[in-house]
Amino acid sequence: MGWTRKVLRVNLTAGTCVAEPLNMEWAQDYLGCRGLATKYFVSEVDPKVDPLSPQNKMLMVTGPLTGTMASTGGRYSVVTKGPLTGAIACSNSGGYFGAEMKFAGWDMIIFEGKSPKPVYLFVENDRAELLDAAGLWGKTCWETEDTIKAKHQDPQIRVSSIGRAGENQVLYACVINDLHRAAGRSGVGAVMGSKNLKAVAIRGTKGFGGIRDFKEFLAVTNEKKKILADNAVTGQGLPKYGTQVLMNVINEMGALPTRNHRDVQFESAAKIGGEAMHEKRPTDGKAQLVTNAACFACTIACGRISKIDQTHFTVSNNPKYWGATGGLEYEAAWALGAANGVGDLEALHYANMLCNEDGMDPITFGATVGAAMELYELGLLTKEQIGEEAPFGSTKALAHFAEITARGEGFGKELGQGSKRLCAKYGRPELSMSVKGQEFPAYDSRAIQGMGLAYATSNRGACHLRGYTVASEVLGIPVKTDPHVTEGKADLVKAFQDATGVFDSAGICIFTSFAWGLADVQPQIAAACEGDWSMEKLALVGERIWNMEKQFNLAAGFTKKDDNLPPRLTTEACKTGPAKGLVNELGKMLPEYYKVRGWNEDGVPKRETLERLGL
Numbered sequence: 217m218g219w220t221r222k223v224l225r226v227n228l229t230a231g232t233c234v235a236e237p238l239n240m241e242w243a244q245d246y247l248g249c250r251g252l253a254t255k256y257f258v259s260e261v262d263p264k265v266d267p268l269s270p271q272n273k274m275l276m277v278t279g280p281l282t283g284t285m286a287s288t289g290g291r292y293s294v295v296t297k298g299p300l301t302g303a304i305a306c307s308n309s310g311g312y313f314g315a316e317m318k319f320a321g322w323d324m325i326i327f328e329g330k331s332p333k334p335v336y337l338f339v340e341n342d343r344a345e346l347l348d349a350a351g352l353w354g355k356t357c358w359e360t361e362d363t364i365k366a367k368h369q370d371p372q373i374r375v376s377s378i379g380r381a382g383e384n385q386v387l388y389a390c391v392i393n394d395l396h397r398a399a400g401r402s403g404v405g406a407v408m409g410s411k412n413l414k415a416v417a418i419r420g421t422k423g424f425g426g427i428r429d430f431k432e433f434l435a436v437t438n439e440k441k442k443i444l445a446d447n448a449v450t451g452q453g454l455p456k457y458g459t460q461v462l463m464n465v466i467n468e469m470g471a472l473p474t475r476n477h478r479d480v481q482f483e484s485a486a487k488i489g490g491e492a493m494h495e496k497r498p499t500d501g502k503a504q505l506v507t508n509a510a511c512f513a514c515t516i517a518c519g520r521i522s523k524i525d526q527t528h529f530t531v532s533n534n535p536k537y538w539g540a541t542g543g544l545e546y547e548a549a550w551a552l553g554a555a556n557g558v559g560d561l562e563a564l565h566y567a568n569m570l571c572n573e574d575g576m577d578p579i580t581f582g583a584t585v586g587a588a589m590e591l592y593e594l595g596l597l598t599k600e601q602i603g604e605e606a607p608f609g610s611t612k613a614l615a616h617f618a619e620i621t622a623r624g625e626g627f628g629k630e631l632g633q634g635s636k637r638l639c640a641k642y643g644r645p646e647l648s649m650s651v652k653g654q655e656f657p658a659y660d661s662r663a664i665q666g667m668g669l670a671y672a673t674s675n676r677g678a679c680h681l682r683g684y685t686v687a688s689e690v691l692g693i694p695v696k697t698d699p700h701v702t703e704g705k706a707d708l709v710k711a712f713q714d715a716t717g718v719f720d721s722a723g724i725c726i727f728t729s730f731a732w733g734l735a736d737v738q739p740q741i742a743a744a745c746e747g748d749w750s751m752e753k754l755a756l757v758g759e760r761i762w763n764m765e766k767q768f769n770l771a772a773g774f775t776k777k778d779d780n781l782p783p784r785l786t787t788e789a790c791k792t793g794p795a796k797g798l799v800n801e802l803g804k805m806l807p808e809y810y811k812v813r814g815w816n817e818d819g820v821p822k823r824e825t826l827e828r829l830g831l
């Protein structure tokens with residue numbers, strides 16, 4: 217539906233909600249969602265701001281394809297300065313909340329200041345008001361959503377909220393919408409909590425409109441849906457196995473980070489992957505997976521809805537967790553499982569449920585548990601300190617840590633700070649498997665060289681959603697490249713990073729890029745939005761967004777030394793698998809990357825680059 221051309225500015229300190237027109241000049245240069253909100257953010261916020269202070273702002277934003285029938289067109293993003301990293305943060309989520317925001321008539325909501333008491337924002341089409349959330353504070357995301365819907369007597373209200381992790385300033389707290397969809401990374405939920413903002417509840421009945429050429433849009437979106445349906449990944453692999461389709465593939469190629477990246481293959485990978493979720497359990501004869509699920513307008517439906525084994529020790533006395541709920545997705549299964557050496561699928565589902573229930577990023581949480589287990593094995597943490605024996609593989613320790621972290625109890629407070637702060641506190645900073653303070657996702661860059669460069673240069677810290685070269689290096693999309701070589705990876709990483717900026721800013725899911733290139737997205741944007749949306753312009757938009765984010769980080773104090781990997785990945789070779797003997801060769805790729813980007817040797821964009829991009 218293109219843009220609604222309306223921004224809602226909410227001043228939490230003053231308690232005001234004011235509508236203002238969207239800056240359409242910026243919309244033409246930054247498209248929407250991630251790009252457009254980041255433009256607003258960097259124009260209004262001091263890069264040196266303390267992320268958890270009232271001076272930081274938080275923006276919820278949709279893209280021009282959000283709320284349309286373009287496949288996966290239901291995405292929204294949360295943009296802020298992230299407390300985990302101190303860098304620009306943009307976390308993207310699916311579900312139905314983003315579309316509802318568009319149906320209520322808003323492209324973006326800007327939150328500024330800090331409320332003197334807990335509140336939630338209630339939006340019903342044009343009407344917006346801050347309501348008392350005293351009764352919601354201390355509740356989980358699930359309880360919050362139910363309570364708000366019951367209070368307003370409308371089950372169709374869509375809710376984004378924080379759980380106790382956000383309230384307790386867990387530095388990797390997420391914002392959860394539709395019970396189990398998450399704006400997951402970089403701690404955007406902690407920023408929301410710091411503002412005493414418990415939830416945003418939206419009901420929109422204005423429906424669908426504002427498409428530039430509706431007939432053309434219908435034709436082109438239908439044609440592109442067919443491409444998704446016919447593709448082996450988006451038409452078969454993802455609907456059947458979800459992102460968990462990757463667990464065995466990545467393990468076999470020796471790229472599954474295991475036990476805090478000590479190893480690259482996990483002996484129990486087959487027990488925690490997508491195929492295992494389909495297998496019937498001996499205890500109750502049922503598979504963990506109940507069904508797949510789709511976000512708004514999505515024709516892929518990669519989401520997992522599962523039920524835990526009721527006899528498992530984690531839930532046998534707690535029927536609250538016996539129902540069907542979201543998960544496991546690949547990144548969570550890896551972080552809660554292989555990263556800690558835990559091969560118990562039911563325990564992973566339990567820990568993942570707690571992450572969803574209380575709004576906590578399972579990637580950073582799981583990776584932080586992995587770091588804690590290594591510190592424990594080194595004798596730097598003891599059972600007395602942390603409340604459990606915690607060697608790698610301890611299912612009990614994983615469950616215990618999942619229970620205490622969001623609640624901020626005992627050792628959970630330390631886990632809630634992430635692995636960088638934890639490892640530094642216990643004298644082994646190099647054991648934090650992170651970049652810019654954010655933990656790696658599920659691909660070991662010793663076996664997938666391009667991912668090392670993508671992680672090191674990612675503007676929001678280590679991330680698979682800021683340049684997923686796995687598509688090319690592992691799956692051969694759009695062309696197969698050798699994962700073990702460094703040649704050509706600078707160009708590859710830049711291409712993926714810039715294209716991702718366009719997918720994110722359009723309001724569609726990055727998983728479409730398994731089947732779609734920019735050339736498939738371009739006609740959908742062009743049919744929906746007024747203005748020139750040529751391929752050349754879109755390529756420039758993606759590059760502009762990347763450089764804008766980089767400029768913010770430089771002004772925040774980041775330097776070349778932050779475009780780095782932990783020494784384990786550049787000095788300790790893979791012990792097994794096809795990449796045995798390899799380390800990541802970041803040093804070879806980084807100078808070339810800076811050159812390709814038009815940056816100087818310190819990783820600073822040159823004047824001519826900024827001028828070319830209009831920055």
Ligand code: SF4
Nearest residue numbers: 310511514516518725
């Ligand atoms: S592909 Fe998966 S994550 Fe993406 S929109 Fe569809 S269901 Fe949601």
